[in-house]
Amino acid sequence: MDALSIRKLTKIYADKKSALNEFDLSVKQGEIFSLLGSNGAGKTTLINILTTFLKPTLGTVQILGKDLESNMQFIRSNIACVAQHVSTDDNLTLAENMRFQGGLYGLGKAKMKERTNQLVEIFNLSDYIDKKVETLSGGIKRRLDIAMSMMSYPKILFLDEPTVGMDVQSRQSMWRMLSKIKSELGVTIFLTTHYLEEADMLSDTICFIKDGKNIIQNTPANLKKFTRKNMIQITMTDSQDTERMKELLLQKDYVTEVSVDDRSLNIQVEHSQQHFFDLNTYVLSTRIGFEGIEITEPTLDEIFLDIIGERGN
Ligand SMILES: Nc1ncnc2c1ncn2[C@@H]1O[C@H](COP(=O)(O)OP(=O)(O)OP(=O)(O)O)[C@@H](O)[C@H]1O
Ligand SMILES: [Mg+2]
Structure with missing residues (x-):
């Protein structure tokens, strides 16, 4: 069973603007998948449909083997999404933010503790655990934001441009953290990016999207064989x-x-x-x-x- 299976997905906005045009895609479980495309290609529209924020016009989407349309609740409880803006609470400490998030998902005390420790370790956050979030840098907040989204034990994590605006060093440490989430927690990661280097370093599979169409999907190594070999x-x-x-x-x-x-x-x-x-x-x-x-x-x-x-x- 694939994590995602998308057939002929079409989205036409109210102003007749078509953002997705018979888009086909499959994403395997446990992989890091990068969606690459220029401004306006349709990346955010696709993520918004997959995370149930937006209704498609036509086409079918299956997530973890279930139809999106008739299994919204199941799908919402098995995915997490990190949008471009940071959604942490500045007035709480980092630990309080994580507890708050765990509480939203009804985690018991033991699970809450286990999960917090695991994520603090993966995201290298132990130095900041009792600091108020307002005192932390943008890069650390971003790490916390992603760690928080993992509190619910999602099977698929969606990230819309997770490293935009980061310096090279923060970007590279984010890549290490995402790889760890994949290998240690077995999560499927679906991300969008403008950075080809990022997709190359991180992903098992890359898809290029243009004008709402899937132009090509393959491993970074195979894509390199296609051209100027x-x-x-x-x-x-x-x-x-x-x-x-x-x-x-x-x-x-x-x-x-x-x-x-x-x-x-x-x-x-x-x-x-x-x-x-x-x-x-x-x-x-x-x-x-x-x-x-x-x-x-x-x-x-x-x-x-x-x-x-x-x-x-
Ligand atoms: N709410 C909306 N109403 C009408 N058109 C929209 C809406 N949202 C997006 N669009 C249009 O749909 C197309 C795809 O936009 P989308 O935001 O999905 O692209 P993107 O690949 O995420 O771009 P970027 O890299 O700039 O974030 C664009 O032409 C955009 O103008
Ligand atoms: Mg976008």
Whole structure:
């Protein structure tokens, strides 16, 4: 059973604006899933439908095997959602906030304690436990906000742009925490982001959404194979040798393109694994000095632009 199964989901707003257009998607249980797309692509609309805030116009949604429409109560008690704005109470301490949240879900004393300790550990919050929330930084509040949403033991956690506005360090520690929630608590995580690097580092599966349509869904590794694959990079010792090396490389029949960037040559070949050894031997035989040769993978940014360019128009 999938965590989410979405078929032909369509949302047309009152002003006839179509935000989701026969959107299909499946999300496996226990994975970290990232939904990536530009402003206005339909990400928040989708999260709002999945978390029961918004009614779809057409299409079917199953969450944990149950139809969304006829099982709202079941679904609400099995998911948690962290919206973009922080929803902690500034006048309470961090521990009080977590107790308050646990109380809302009717957790008994023992469960409350166990869960609080577990989440304080995962989110690295022990230094702040008795501090009033108003004295904490934005990044810590955000961590608390997500920890609070986990008090109800949800099976799926929805996060709408969880790291927006964070500095690099806070963002990276958030990634570690989300990975821990997944591995230690077995929660399925569904997040939206604008940051390709974030999706790449964190997720098991990525989906690109454009104009309310699912453009492509796959693992980060497979997405990288789709596009600009088979690149080998050589770094020359001396930038003066790059042009000469480029000419020599172009004589190889499996080399299709060479571009030069300072001391680096980016070489497009037919099969990077297959031709790597031969190319390596060949470069050595030229006796022109080079520092390194490696197979390079495209970044997700390149993939996104490639895919949006090719399929999104
Ligand atoms: N309440 C609404 N009424 C009418 N149109 C809406 C409403 N909410 C969103 N839209 C439109 O639906 C489309 C999708 O918006 P949505 O907020 O889902 O995009 P998004 O991917 O979350 O964008 P962002 O990255 O900017 O948050 C946009 O064209 C938006 O203008
Ligand atoms: Mg949005």
